[in-house]
Amino acid sequence: MLFCPDPAVFHPLAEGEQTQVHLSHAEQITDGLNLEGNPMSKGENLGSSCHIDDLRERLATIERTVDNGAYVSGPWQRVIDDLRQVPVGMRAALAEDVGRISRKLHLRHQRYRVSVTAGLCIESFAATLAGVLLALGIVYESNALAIVAMILWVSSFQPLVKVTSGTALGIRYDYVYLFGGIEPRFKTDFGSYLALSPWKRMVFHLSGTVGSPWGAALVAVIADERLRIATGVSWAVFWIVVAINAAAILAGFTRASRIRRFRVAETSGGLAAIEFRSIFRGAE
Secondary structure, eight states: OOOOOOOOOOOOOOTTOOSOOOOTTGGGSOTTBOTTSSBOOHHHHHHHHHHHHHHHHHHHHHHHHHHTTOOOSSHHHHHHHHHTTSOHHHHHHTHHHHHHHHHHHHHTTOOOEEOHHHHHHHHHHHHHHHHHHHHHHHHTTOHHHHHHHHHHHHHHHHHHHHHHHHHHHTOOEEEEEEETTTEEEEEEOHHHHHTSOHHHHHHHHHHTTTHHHHHHHHHHHHHGGGGHHHHHHHHHHHHHHHHHHHHHHHHHHTTOOEETTEEGGGSHHHHHHHHHHHHHTTOO
16 A cells, blocks of 8 residues: 555446536535635636536537447546646635546546445554554564554554545545455545645545555664564565655656656655646746
């Protein structure tokens, strides 16, 4: 769980429905108020309406093609790129629709999933079990038990820390799925994620680089001189994870797309750097 993928994925309308997306939030931008709730000038009102109507129509078109099984890659990424450039209020207005479409797209390729509650229970159980194994390892002077505990903490702390920080920032979650068939990951509600400012999105991804090294370092500190092999292995894992995260951040800044077989946009560090770059492009 050293990496966290870009949560962007989406949703379609049933065949025969009109090209209309549920826009309960977007429709609230009416009655002469701008996205901050202040009165709009006539020109501002018209410009905002045209822009959000265009985004609505593009989302509706994408959703319809997904529902009909005719979607091909490209339009979703383009509309997301455009949404990143509009004011926060407009992204928030379309968050429900973006999240729904993202969820539908993602579900095309994810057959096995569990609820967020079940996922949190599994990760919490793994973290608790690690604590018990570490205690037993110290009592029985077992390096093996301590190393297993370290692996469990490295694996479980990353999602627990990141989901906690995401929830605190206002991000919602849809379900838990297996990334690559083996790694449990929490699927974000992409609309709630995109509605955040780039600063908050950056903090969210940076939090995903903390949990795994913390888990390794904690075992190393607790085991200390009593279990030298476990301590050495834990510090080695700590520095490996730190190096991987640092490489991902650097790759994000240099616009590299991959680090060997890993896509930069599937790593927490890489996504943090990408969001940091967007801040200096003037994104809100």
